[in-house]
Amino acid sequence: MNNAQDIIRYAMGMEQRAQEFYEFYKDKVTSRKIKELFEGLAEMEHEHYAILESQLKSLEANNTFEEFSLEVSEGEDIIKSKTKDMEHVDLEYDLSDLPILRMAYAMENDFAVFYEKALEKATDPIAKNLLETLAKWEREHRDSFQSEVELATQNSWFAQGFYPF
Template identity: 30%
Template sequence: MDVCEVMVVAIEMEAESERFYQQAASTSSNPLAIRTFEALAEWEVEHRRLLEAVHAKAEATQSCPTLAELEAEELDMIEHAELIFKTALQDVDDTLAHDPTLSGAYATAMEKERKAIAFYQEQLEATEDPNEKQLYEFLLKQERGHLSLLATTEEYLNDTKYWFFKEEMWFATPG
């Protein structure tokens, strides 16, 4: 596939994920899940816009633009995750944390992220173009961050008390 064909597939993938995250946020009652899915939906919109810009420039020039040309900004997933947790945890108590209805949504969300990772990894391995490589590496890092955020929030929602102990283990063990 050339970069334009890849972008068409990638744009649809990102749009589908955005729709899924919006639906998951609207059907959840858990503040942490809602904020997580809303953030992911916003990030998918940003990815889709970036991919649309890549597609337009690639179609016009027959080559992949650089990330600098696209003014692509890398999100600090840890910073964003901390903000999501900080604001959501103000609204969550232990009785609300475990919501078994969310496990299906999280499983589907993580599968979507894994598919995106596999797709971008395949494109990375298939291209020799340095600009395309840079783009796919950028997207891979973002999608891995999404997967990590989902895994962390799912783990928290499934076992709040153990999650805090595990996350703070460095404090409880001699070092």
């Protein structure tokens, strides 16, 4: 990927695949909490796609990035305000949902790394701001999933009567 348009097109594809992933797996997970999280993330990835699409159109039409203001959406607040409420955790979900949570973690990590590497190559200040914001959001998603994977792993241990600590 040598130019900004290629980077934006690739990022749009990533965001679209993420939206499809969350929409597909929201009906496969057993945890209500994870289902709600996936619903919110599907919406967020759609918003990310729309932001990128707008920038691509500007690049194609004017060869410049358009000024923008990114506010944290209600969906992004889901990630920031999510708490671990052990009283309402269904221990059965942890084992069956764990592979899906791990896939989500890996996907979000890949996205964060992609945006961070693209940011290193960006020279346009608007592009840098866009990529930095997207990298930050994806890191927040990744970190949220890391916490969920750890919680699900520990709960599956407890459900099986295994206490490694």
